[in-house]
Amino acid sequence: MTAAPQPDRGLVLVVEDEQPIADLIRLYLTRDGFGVHVCADGDSGLAAARRLRPVLAVLDIALPGISGTEICRRLRADDDWTPVIFLTARDDEVDRVVGLELGADDYVTKPFSPRELVARVRAIRRRSLGTPGGQPVRTVGGVTLDPARRTVTADSHPVALTSTEFDLLDHLMRRPGRVYTREELLASVWGYAAHAGTRTVDVHVAQVRAKLGTAATVIRTVRGVGYTADG
Template sequence: MSAPGRGLVLVVEDEPAIAELIALYLRRDGFGVHVESDGDAALAAVRRLRPVAVVLDIGLSGKDGVEVCRTLRAGGDWTPVLFVTARDDEVDRLLGLELGADDYVTKPFSPRELAARVRAVLRRAHGAPAEVLSLGEVRIDVPGRRVWAGEREVALTSTEFELLAQLMRRPGRVFEREHLLSAVWGYAASAGTRTVDVHVAQLRAKLGDASPIRTVRGVGYAADAP
């Protein structure tokens, strides 16, 4: 277990190497992590530790992940659950979501993506953007209006801050320049799209190699995990 700066995530996985990898990336994101390897221990840990989310392998020996989730929901526990499974089958996928799972990833998966999915699940669960946005080496403290690239704090203008936050709140989504003008500057006009390009260039220069911003030719920009 580690100090839960953003809350404790329970990882339920019976393959030690996979559990260790998931825990590593969640801890890098500022979560505390507790690991269990079987279903009964997982249910006990949920009751004892009250995690903010559960990363739950379906293929556990004994009481599997489906039964764990079913037991939680039947008992009125709606802790966000993200299923992990080696079975990429539509029936399993639908079953998992019908049980009340919040998301579903299949092995092999990117641990960075899984950590991002956990953050997204928590944002949806709380009904508001996360107070801390993190993507790769870039981290934003939204209420404190502070930005870090790795260990280095980066000074941004108000507009640069809002533009970066807009992109990082929806990792992987491609934003058209007109959309960014409307969301960040409060207006939309094709003649003003050069403003977006200039501010993106400034952001990239300040963030350096840590910059998550990707150009989508002829469309706009997206923020992606490395």
């Protein structure tokens, strides 16, 4: 069953096999103006993601059929960069890191506040819509980033980044040479405080570097402090 979205919100795919949780997520997202399509197993969730092209997917990790992480892996293998938020029943760093390495934008650990989940959906959606005109194209080292078009090239080759990976790189490249702590990056890019775990930042930085290839040196680690972008 699908709820129709407001024009500026879009459709969110929720793949969750626990009906009360799925109903709660649907309730809060529809209240906020999002359309919602719910699936209760991984196979139908993957089919819906490919068929409906949602603006964002909320995926439980443990599902009947294929897992949420496998859904994400297959979408990324198809060059589908739909933003993904994982739901996990365990506060297990291994689960979170694996999910982020597969290209997820964020994760929420059960039990969670539905208001917090909606806030994260809104934040990712807002970032993925792009930046209004007036933002200059940024070039640092061999990397060029266009905030308005949300495109990145490294050594003149296009680079496919998730919404969160793009925003992390954009934030670092706005002020080359400025060193940001992990806590500052969590607050500015993800929009929440350090209790979420700074390992999230490290994993995303590693993913961005891997995608930049030989231009990865544009992101420099400042030991004991955080990260900076420089040429």
